[in-house]
Amino acid sequence: MNINSISTLSFNSRLRESTLQKQVELNNAQYEVASGKKYDLGRQLGTFTSSVVSLQSKISLIDQTKVTNSFAENRLQTMQISIGSIVESSNNFVGQITTELTSDLDQSVLKSIGEATLSSLSSALNVSIKGERVFSGVNTDAVALVDYNGPDGASAKAAVQLAFQTEFGFAINDPLAETITPAALENFIQGAYQSLFDDANWESLWSGSSERGVKAKISTSELVETPTTAHSQSFREVTAAAILIVEFSEAAFSSATKDQLANSAISKMAESTSQLGNEQAKIGVLEERIEKANERLDFQSGVLQSQLSEITDVDAYEAALRLNQLSSSLEASYSVTARIQSLSLLNFI
């Protein structure tokens, strides 16, 4: 037999291998056209596979950060609204007491103004989202301001009364209160009374809040802390002013001393209003930062998404074209195979 011979078996079967190969490729191309994703990504990427995982996890981390940012934004908005309502009620407090001062001070009206302010303060500071008190800092399970007239506030109330007793030698409701001069009262308010609201007493008597705010990660790298808690000076001042009226308005003060009490309360409250404005500004800055961070996150997410799809997605046009080519070449290979199989000398002898 000469050198160019070919056995009938390999002549007939040679096309079989390439037909099988084409069928496999056709199957892969079909997957790519149908799903829009590359077939067997790991084999195509090899040593770059982890970039897919890394991009996917970055994108999902960004999505999560946007969710946690919405928690933080929610918290800050709630705080803004609460502080706004505190500002409103402290303005009312100042306005109403000033009006009262022009006429003869009615003790019961005064007390009711104090009570109203205190209760709106307490409800604003103790506001909670899903059981987390937003003004309590990291001690989210603790009350931000105790209920002064309830059992929790008993020790605070006792401390206020004790301070009065210690200063003047008799109880608040004692008729001897008439003897207290305006100057002596002012001295008490600036001294012993004020010290009831210092750091140590505030924490032990009035509030379970921590000095430190809740932390939040607002972008892939920025860690921020909520700028204010019930521990801050402004809320203590508001509380001090309201308690002053609630506790002492019914004492048997002389008319001049009574005026002094009202004026002290007004000035304390007025002082706190500007501080409350500062708190609102700080929260506003943070809100702005989160908004900016969200914009950046959206942008990043978009860039990462497009990088990911560049790696994992197929060019739909190219894939469709390839599918067409493969199916027509498979058809050609079928018809050639059939024709070759029918070629035999046997048919001619």
Add this chain to the structure above:
Amino acid sequence: MTLTTALRSATSALSSHSQQISTISRNISGVGDPTYVRRNSDVYTSFFGSTRVETQRLVNQSVHGSSLVANAEAAGANALALGIDRVASLQQLESFAFSPSSLLASLQQSVEFAAAAPSDQATLSSLVEQARTVSSALNSSYDEVLSMRTQADKEISNSVASINALLTQIEEVNNEIVGGAQQGKDLFDSMDVRDQLINQLSEEIGINLIPAANNDIIITTDSGALLFEGKPRDVVFEPTSSFGPTTSGNQLRIDGVVVSGPDAVLELKSGKIAGNLSLRDDFLVQQKNQLDEVARGLVDLFAEEDQTGGGKPKLVGLFTWSGGPNVPAAGTLEVGIASSIRINPVVNPEVGGNPEFIRDGALNSDPDYLYNIDGGVGYSDRLFALAAKFEEVASFDPSAGLPANQSLTGFAASSLDQLNSKRASALDSRDFRNEVANQFLQTLQSETGVNLDYELSRMLEVERTYQANARILNAVDDMLITLLDVAR
């Protein structure tokens, strides 16, 4: 020349034609048989006009030898690719969601989510749940690697059994061939059978053929160890019934020579058996080490440090292991930790644990390890620090075959990269080797196989010459009759 001579030479031609026809018909019957080697009969005419037929078996020894080598390499690449592909495919599901790399990324994300809502029991519990997913994925991947090593060991043992069986069969056929050659028998069918057995042998183990006198053969492995010379040599392998974390598996010996493992004198290079040996001793061991290092890295990452500055050793945190509450030595392989890693029952709410320990520290009830000293439930510093640790550089054992100084996330990512690049190159090499083996087979079959058209045309030819010779017999007969008639 006489009429009788003409008659004799025509008769002898008739007999040689029938021999040729029988060869052609044997060839035609072998058309569909891929292992059949075509026989060629040539007719020689002696000086005296008589003819004799010599039949040869047309085999191309060099193509056959190359085809055996290619077969063995393809079988080895197949075995290796199958194993690597299996490990990789398990991780590849749903866009690599089950790779340690993705699992770690999800865990880090859960830690950050818990940090955003530290007072929420539900997010802390879901962190524990995510941690359980990671630890049980490590456990099951580790078991899978061990069972694949057992499987590879079993495949080796199966190969050894079939090699020994094939060698015994080869011995039988070879004896027939060598004995027959001395007696001058037609041994072509036996040689076909022997070649087929050798082909099968080459899939199990890489071999070289050395032809010897009287159609005898000597078979050695591709590394030079003697497999067959006159009689089969012993191929010895002791299978291991089950692989644990520290099992290393037995070596393979051929004719008393070690051919596998670190002590190999003549290390096997190709064939299914070599593929499975490399799977069992290299690839899977490295996978096992990488899983161990990821597990050790996790235990270390969540471990708690002495917060008082008293210098007490680190103790386990969210994840614990068989050696807990101590933490394994840094940067050193801790064999089997991937199978013993689990979430600490102290933080598992399902068994009465409290997930808040992850946030606050002092999980092993030693107050020196307390992170949240003020006790606020909104404390998130520890959780944020844990999330950041995933990106901090740590040290890993070089025996895992990856860069030693990188973050845990980086380590898991390089592990995934390495696995996929190994898979891609194993699959490429498998495709290439199969292509080569196929090509050699095609060449061999083209050369040694039967072409039906050729045999048919030969048949027509022989038929025509047979007719011509018969016509001669007729003519001589007529002439003799005419002669006899004249003589009467």
